Amino acid sequence: MTRLYRLLLHIVLAAGALLMALPFLWMVLTSLKTFAESMQAPPTLIPASWQFGNYAKVFEETDFLRYFGNTLLLTVVKTAGQLLFCSMAAFAFATMRFPGKNALFLLLLSVMMLPHQISLIPTFLLVKELHWLDTYYALTVPGLASAFGIFLLRQFFLSIPAELGEAARVDGASFPRIYARVYLPLSAPGLLSLSIFVVMAAWNDFLNPLVMTSSDEMRTLSLAVASFVGEFSTDYPLMMAAACMAVLPLIVLFAALQRYFIQGIALTGMKS
Amino acid sequence: MREIQIRAPEAAPAAAPRAARRTPRGRTVEMWWAYAFVLPAFIVLGVFHLLPAAASLAISFTDWDGLSEIHFAGWDNYAVLLSDDNFGKAGLHTFLYALAVVPISVGLATLVAVLLNAGLKGQAFYRTVYFIPVVTMSTAVGLIWKWLYNSEYGPINAALGFLHLPQPNWLSDSRYTLVSIMIVGIWAAIGHHMIILLAGLQGIPQSFYEAASIDGAGKLRTFFRITLPLLSPSLFFVVTTSVISSLQLFDLVFVMTGGNPALLSSARSVVFNVYEEGFVLFRMGTASAQAVVLFAVILLLTVVQLKLQKRWVHY
Incomplete structure (x- = not known):
C-alpha cells in the first residue's frame, strides 16, 4: 500500500467517523448551553458559559432518577431471566433426547420469525386482563425468555464436546448438575453475548414501555426522552442533558466490553 | 437480529458411550x-x-375495541385497509423507507468495512466510533436529530447557510420529512451492518488474495471476483435483517414527528399506524389486521430473499 493511498483511506474513514460522532458532540455541547444561547441563530459551537447545572436541573424538573432506576431494573430482570430460562432450554435442545424435541424446535424457529408487532395487541390485552398494566410485571415478564436467546445458546452448547456431558453422566451426575457444572461454565462467552443483546434491547426498548405503562412512576428512560419533546417544549439544553445521561451507560458499557459486543453481533451474522 | 441459516436439530451422535x-x-x-x-x-x-x-x-376478523362485546367482522377490517388513506400512506412510506435505507446503509457499510479491513492503524478506533449510534436508544437518536434538523437554530442549516446552499425546513417541510427520517435511519444502521460485514471480510482466507495478485488481478477485479462473492453470505444476512427492521420503522417516526398530524401525513409508518389504531383509537380489529398484513409482507419478502439467495450467495 502506498503512503498516499493509506492517507486517502484515512481521510475517507475519518470523514465518516466525524459524521457518526458529530450528532453526539452537538448533543453534549447543547446540553451545556443556556437556553438563550441554544436559541441563537446562527448557533454557537462552544458554549459561552458552561452550564453544568443543566444536568442537575433535569433531576429537579423530572423524576429522572426514577426513570433511570426503572430502566435499570427492567434491564437486569430481563437479562437474568433470559440467561436462566434460555440457557436451560438450550441445554435440553443441545444435549438431551426427548419426544417432541423436533416439533418444539420448529415451534421455536417459528416464534423467532414472528415480528414483535404482531403479538403486541393481544399481549397488551392479556397484560390488561392480568391487571399488570403499568406495573413492573408488564415491563419484564413477557421478556423473560426469547427464541433468539435459546437458539444462540444452543449453538454455543453444541460446540462443547458431548463427551464431557456423557462422562459426567457415567459418573452419576444429574442433568441439572451437568448443566450447571459443565455447560454453563464453558459457555461464558455465549452467555455474555446474549446478555449484551438483551441489555441493549431492554435498555433502549420504546414500543413496549409506551404501550404497557402510563404513569410517570413507571416511565423508562427511552419513554422519558421521547416525552421531553412535549414537556420541555423547546428547552433543548435540558433535553440534550437528559438524552446524554440516558445513552451514556450503554456507550460506556460498549466501550468496556467492545470485544464481546462485536463478537456477539458478528456471530449472529455468521453461518451457523 | 435473527439467524437465517438454520440447522436441523442434531441427530444424537451414535457412537458416544451412552451407558446411562x-x-x-x-x-x-x-x-x-x-x-x-x-x-x-x-x-x-x-x-x-x-x-x-x-x-x-x-x-383481525372482529370489530373489537378492547372493551365492549366482540363481533365477528369477517374480512371487513382487511377490506377497509384497501380504502384506508392512512394505511395506504403508511404502507408507501414504509416501503420507500426500506427501499432507501437498505441499499444505502448496506452499501456504505460495505465500503466502510472494506476500507477498515485494509489493515490501517486505528481500525479499532474507527470501528468504535461507527458503532456508537447502534448502542444509542432510538428515541435519543430521534431527539438529537430533530435538534440537528432545526431550521433556525440547528447546525445543519447553519452549515448549509455558511456554504450558501439552500436550507430546507427538513422535518417540517412535508417534501423532506420522510427523507430526513431516512437519513437518520441510514446513519444509525451503518455501524451494525459494518460489524457483521467486517467479520465476514476477516473470514476470507488471505491466500485467495495472494492467488489473485499472482494472477495479476487489479483491485477492482479482486473486489468483484473475490471479496464480494465470499462476502455474500454476510451481505445476505445484513440485507435480510435490514429489510425486516426497516419495515418495522416506528420509534424515529414517533419521536421526530412528535405526533404532529401534518408531519405524520408525510411520514407515518405501518407500525405507527398499528400503534395509533390500537392504542390511540382503540380499534383492535383494524390494528390487528394491519399487524397481520405487515407480518405477511415480511414473511413473503423473507421467503423471496431466501429463494433469490441461490442466485447470488456463495456458501
Whole structure:
C-alpha cells in the first residue's frame, strides 16, 4: 500500500467517523448551553458559559432518577431471566433426547420469525386482563425468555464436546448438575453475548414501555426522552442533558466490553 | 437480529458411550428433565408471543375495541385497509423507507468495512466510533436529530447557510420529512451492518488474495471476483435483517414527528399506524389486521430473499 493511498483511506474513514460522532458532540455541547444561547441563530459551537447545572436541573424538573432506576431494573430482570430460562432450554435442545424435541424446535424457529408487532395487541390485552398494566410485571415478564436467546445458546452448547456431558453422566451426575457444572461454565462467552443483546434491547426498548405503562412512576428512560419533546417544549439544553445521561451507560458499557459486543453481533451474522 | 441459516436439530451422535441413557428408566428420567428444562422458556414464549400472535389473527376478523362485546367482522377490517388513506400512506412510506435505507446503509457499510479491513492503524478506533449510534436508544437518536434538523437554530442549516446552499425546513417541510427520517435511519444502521460485514471480510482466507495478485488481478477485479462473492453470505444476512427492521420503522417516526398530524401525513409508518389504531383509537380489529398484513409482507419478502439467495450467495 502506498503512503498516499493509506492517507486517502484515512481521510475517507475519518470523514465518516466525524459524521457518526458529530450528532453526539452537538448533543453534549447543547446540553451545556443556556437556553438563550441554544436559541441563537446562527448557533454557537462552544458554549459561552458552561452550564453544568443543566444536568442537575433535569433531576429537579423530572423524576429522572426514577426513570433511570426503572430502566435499570427492567434491564437486569430481563437479562437474568433470559440467561436462566434460555440457557436451560438450550441445554435440553443441545444435549438431551426427548419426544417432541423436533416439533418444539420448529415451534421455536417459528416464534423467532414472528415480528414483535404482531403479538403486541393481544399481549397488551392479556397484560390488561392480568391487571399488570403499568406495573413492573408488564415491563419484564413477557421478556423473560426469547427464541433468539435459546437458539444462540444452543449453538454455543453444541460446540462443547458431548463427551464431557456423557462422562459426567457415567459418573452419576444429574442433568441439572451437568448443566450447571459443565455447560454453563464453558459457555461464558455465549452467555455474555446474549446478555449484551438483551441489555441493549431492554435498555433502549420504546414500543413496549409506551404501550404497557402510563404513569410517570413507571416511565423508562427511552419513554422519558421521547416525552421531553412535549414537556420541555423547546428547552433543548435540558433535553440534550437528559438524552446524554440516558445513552451514556450503554456507550460506556460498549466501550468496556467492545470485544464481546462485536463478537456477539458478528456471530449472529455468521453461518451457523 | 435473527439467524437465517438454520440447522436441523442434531441427530444424537451414535457412537458416544451412552451407558446411562440406554436403559428405559434412564430415558424416562432424561425426558422429564428435558421437559423441566424447556418449560419455563416455553411458558413465556407461548403465553406472551405465540398465543398472542395467533390471537392477533383472530382479532383481525372482529370489530373489537378492547372493551365492549366482540363481533365477528369477517374480512371487513382487511377490506377497509384497501380504502384506508392512512394505511395506504403508511404502507408507501414504509416501503420507500426500506427501499432507501437498505441499499444505502448496506452499501456504505460495505465500503466502510472494506476500507477498515485494509489493515490501517486505528481500525479499532474507527470501528468504535461507527458503532456508537447502534448502542444509542432510538428515541435519543430521534431527539438529537430533530435538534440537528432545526431550521433556525440547528447546525445543519447553519452549515448549509455558511456554504450558501439552500436550507430546507427538513422535518417540517412535508417534501423532506420522510427523507430526513431516512437519513437518520441510514446513519444509525451503518455501524451494525459494518460489524457483521467486517467479520465476514476477516473470514476470507488471505491466500485467495495472494492467488489473485499472482494472477495479476487489479483491485477492482479482486473486489468483484473475490471479496464480494465470499462476502455474500454476510451481505445476505445484513440485507435480510435490514429489510425486516426497516419495515418495522416506528420509534424515529414517533419521536421526530412528535405526533404532529401534518408531519405524520408525510411520514407515518405501518407500525405507527398499528400503534395509533390500537392504542390511540382503540380499534383492535383494524390494528390487528394491519399487524397481520405487515407480518405477511415480511414473511413473503423473507421467503423471496431466501429463494433469490441461490442466485447470488456463495456458501
